[in-house]
Amino acid sequence: MEENGKNIVKTDEGAKDGQTKCPKCGATDISLNVKTGKLRCNFCRHEFEVQKFDEILDNDIENLKGEVIGSGASNIEADSKDMITLKCTSCGAEVVIDTASTTVARCHWCRNTLSINQQIPNGAVPDTVLPFKISKQDAKIAIENFVGKRKFFAHPQFKKEFSTDNVMGVYLPYMIVDANAHARLVGQGEHEIRRYTVKHGDSSTTYYDAELYDVEREFDIAIDDLTVESSKDKLSNDKNKTNNIINSIMPFDTENCVKWDSNYIKGYTSEKRDINIEELKPIVNEQCKDVARHSANSTLEYYDRGVKWGAESLDIKGQKWVSAYLPVWLYSYLEKKGNTNLLHYVAVNARTKETMGSVPIHKPKLLFISF
Template identity: 30%
Template sequence: MSDVVSHKCPNCDGPLLFDPETQAFHCEYCLSTFKEGDIQNNDEPSSVEELAKESFNLYSCPSCGAEVVTEETTAATFCYYCHNPVVLKDRVSGEFLPNAILPFKISEADAKKAFIKWANSKKFIPKDFFDKSQIEKMSGVYFPYWNVDAELKGSLKAKGTKIDVWQIGETEYTRTRRYDLIRKGNLTFRSLLKNALSKNAKQNMIESVQPFPVMDCQTFDSKYLSGFQAEKRDLEFQDIKSDIDSELNYYTESLLLRDTAGYGRISQSNCHSTILNQSNQYYLLPIWIVTYKGETKSEPYYFAMNGVTGNTSGILPIDQTKLIAASTLLGSLVAGLVLLGGYFLF
């Protein structure tokens, strides 16, 4: 049995949505507005039967009773029929309860404006990429991350060389000095964010819009998911721990090597580091996304925007017809200039 939650307005029982601009919850039916502290955590879940079918699950919408199809990692979505926002409670509770959430601060309207401005700055984009129906596909999604803090002890041994060259009269002198370099220290790393979702198509979106101001994270409350979609992690910390440890060791060596600046050449460096303390927490962080399949239905193109800072990234499709036409025109122009230049020369 699985729980589906729809957060309701205390005044009219309509669905509540979270507004990034006001950092409050509003009801589209009675137009009431509530701050987080105004809403009691008395949402009664609707117990429904979860039917596993391949990599999808079926839930019943608590508002209209329609079946909602979700992927294994979906934690919040909308009913496709009544558009009621629903939270799949079993995917944000128990072992999957996030330690914190960073609420959206950029509204959907502002995200769409930024998307149009960004796409218009690119060349050779298919016309239908700017269609209203395409822009309306923009979704606000909370993606899962592991937030890692760590303290390390590191030591570095290396060979450093300094070369001085000077000239007296017609004689040039060179002096080479070699040093044994030793660097030691304790290093602290804060908020190393790592993707907690294994889907390759979404990893680029998740990684491309960092950093996030994690100091603004709030204690998790499922009400922040209302009006947005959310993904549940499918990578446990142990699945990526070895990669994180390697990354921390790499950063340690880089910082210790940075302290050897001033030597012309560093060689035979040997670094050893030990992780003294390490902690990790599960966060949900906000991203606005637009995906585009195009005519070939190949790997999707995407636009992603950090839901707090506005950092953008994406991979856009290329209209081959426009590209060929532009290339042909450019080629004709170059050929014409060459012929014109030859005419004047000869």
């Protein structure tokens, strides 16, 4: 579908709202088996193969032209409603799902699971999802290890109250971006040719002789799977602690993303996307420049005293945007400090088990140590 020069690719082809039935027994109680990454019928234990997202939207970055957008990443409409009513096909009841917080619900009469798989213009249904792979038990152990290593400095109150019982699995909203670009970097580089030390009485000075070169690099670059948060409060720069923590448990193995199915989020919580592509473009384009600069580094070894770029340009020939839910285990702790509350987090990447966080520090002990 062409829309204002943008190519919007429908990614929810064949998706159905309402009951998703087990192909073997017809039950609707289906959820993710973290051990296999597949969906499992909780009635007959049958597991389904999942369709890789790469099969839905191809990954040929070198030939990417213009703007390709997954339909789940298209603009959020201001007047879109979060509340959606589904009619249960087993008993006829009308079940309301508040898509601001979930896309699955149980029919209150017959207990069948109803889900929303067709995209709706409020950002709640993404193009793709990366399923949880680390179990809650393993996440708890990772968090306990992380906190354990920091216990010596931790606040006594926190030490007393720490328990991983409140650990929650959350799917956080991201945009996954590919770019086909042409980069041009112009600057000057220095190569050291001689180094010598001159003594003046007791002290000495080291001198360098270097040659100065004009350096220019021009190349095509294929940028694969940049991931940017697509939640407004995560992007605000007011020293947002969660944001820094989540950034440090990156990257995710986004190549293993699968076609969206609401049953993946059963038993987990999710955070709806609330930001559009246009607002994310400046951030993404800066990140693309960083990637380009970084990829030029391997060709600059001769300039052992560094290269300083004076001009850099990145011409983006093609860009692909896909919305995704990525899995994180979160432990949170509210520290009371006088009248204010400070929120601490420990986050575990639910694919790689990379763990990062903050714990309340006991200041007097720290001071004592530094003396």
